Amino acid sequence: MGVCTPNMYAFDGGHDPQQASHEALRQIREQLTRHPVITSVEGLPHDTVYKEIRADVDPSAIGTETPSGTLTVRWFVGDPTDPARFTFHYSDESGFDCGWHHHEQDHVDGFGHYQKRDGGNYVYEAFQFGSKEPARVVWEVLEELQTIVE
Amino acid sequence: MLPVSTFPFARTTDEVKTNKWIRDNFIRFGTEIRHMEDSPRGVEAWKEHTTAFDRVRSIAEALDQARSAKYIAEEAAVSETTAHNHLKRLAEMNVIRTVADENATYYEPDPLYGRFRTLRGLIENHTHQELLELKADLQQQIEACQEQYEVHSPTDLRARATETETAAETMELIEDASDWQLSRYQLSILEDAIDNYEEYAAIDGRLHA
Numbered sequence: 001m002g003v004c005t006p007n008m009y010a011f012d013g014g015h016d017p018q019q020a021s022h023e024a025l026r027q028i029r030e031q032l033t034r035h036p037v038i039t040s041v042e043g044l045p046h047d048t049v050y051k052e053i054r055a056d057v058d059p060s061a062i063g064t065e066t067p068s069g070t071l072t073v074r075w076f077v078g079d080p081t082d083p084a085r086f087t088f089h090y091s092d093e094s095g096f097d098c099g100w101h102h103h104e105q106d107h108v109d110g111f112g113h114y115q116k117r118d119g120g121n122y123v124y125e126a127f128q129f130g131s132k133e134p135a136r137v138v139w140e141v142l143e144e145l146q147t148i149v150e
Numbered sequence: 151m152l153p154v155s156t157f158p159f160a161r162t163t164d165e166v167k168t169n170k171w172i173r174d175n176f177i178r179f180g181t182e183i184r185h186m187e188d189s190p191r192g193v194e195a196w197k198e199h200t201t202a203f204d205r206v207r208s209i210a211e212a213l214d215q216a217r218s219a220k221y222i223a224e225e226a227a228v229s230e231t232t233a234h235n236h237l238k239r240l241a242e243m244n245v246i247r248t249v250a251d252e253n254a255t256y257y258e259p260d261p262l263y264g265r266f267r268t269l270r271g272l273i274e275n276h277t278h279q280e281l282l283e284l285k286a287d288l289q290q291q292i293e294a295c296q297e298q299y300e301v302h303s304p305t306d307l308r309a310r311a312t313e314t315e316t317a318a319e320t321m322e323l324i325e326d327a328s329d330w331q332l333s334r335y336q337l338s339i340l341e342d343a344i345d346n347y348e349e350y351a352a353i354d355g356r357l358h359a
Contacts (some may be wrong), residue, residue, distance in 0.1 A: 130190035150227030
């Protein structure tokens with residue numbers, strides 16, 4: 001269909017959160033596959049119908065003598081007036097555990113935050129995402145990860 | 151780029167002026183203060199590893215609401231003209247569709263295309279028996295959610311999420327409601343794949359045992 005043909009749909013906000021969540025996860029998976037620091041990607045609980053993406057990070061790509069780590073991603077789309085919620089969480093074999101999240105929490109103002117495990121608890125700080133589009137968030141978080149681990 | 155520590159607290163008139171200059175020229179991205187002319191974090195690497203068409207497609211395919219070419223151009227780090235040209239091609243390929251109001255044209259993922267892409271993946275990667283097992287798993291997940299929360303739909307569960315006492319409880323309910331929605335969507339495609347497996351597999355030139 002052409003861009004400005006008479007067949008254009010009326011602007012009815014054809015929003016389907018079920019399909020939007022699915023497409024966001026599919027796109028995140030595709031971007032992780034393209035990223036040079038990622039060695040493998042899988043969907044969970046099944047590799048074809050998944051609710052979570054897990055990616056192995058190449059330790060040599062993000063730092064020297066860095067243990068192997070895993071990035072786990074979840075993405076939730078609600079009503080059109082509701083912001084997307086998502087979590088990008090990283091942990092490695094040494095116990096390092098941190099995440100860039102965008103959702104309700106009681107620790108900092110707003111949805112965006114960075115959390116890092118310190119002893120038994122997480123410490124939180126506000127984090128402003130440059131974009132809330134799934135593909136962009138993947139590249140932003142992985143650059144943050146490289147900065148923090150290096 | 152400036153480290154966060156150079157973002158000064160104002161104590162004198164000069165410091166107030168300095169802060170205003172920083173506010174006008176810099177923006178905080180993640181852990182860093184960046185000049186507004188710098189690319190947002192991750193975008194340079196994204197551009198290095200993808201084409202403009204890839205980036206426009208990856209933004210357009212995952213939009214959760216209809217957006218203008220200008221919005222998609224900014225998110226995909228391309229010019230508006232480039233975005234417009236690629237969006238036109240994607241619309242011609244039925245990957246996305248155009249929607250319009252009186253004033254403007256917007257773009258959103260074509261739901262039928264997305265559905266068929268998932269359907270194709272299921273037929274391509276699974277036997278009929280495996281699809282039946284996946285269906286049983288999804289049905290179990292949905293039933294578990296219904297039993298746990300004693301509500302009939304993810305919409306009911308989302309409504310409950312607005313009545314919780316803590317942010318953690320809200321997020322937990324939103325996660326479960328979203329998983330439930332996702333299970334329903336995936337189940338509807340799985341049922342289509344199971345019901346029409348032989349026909350689709352034959353069209354695709356493959357027939358699993």
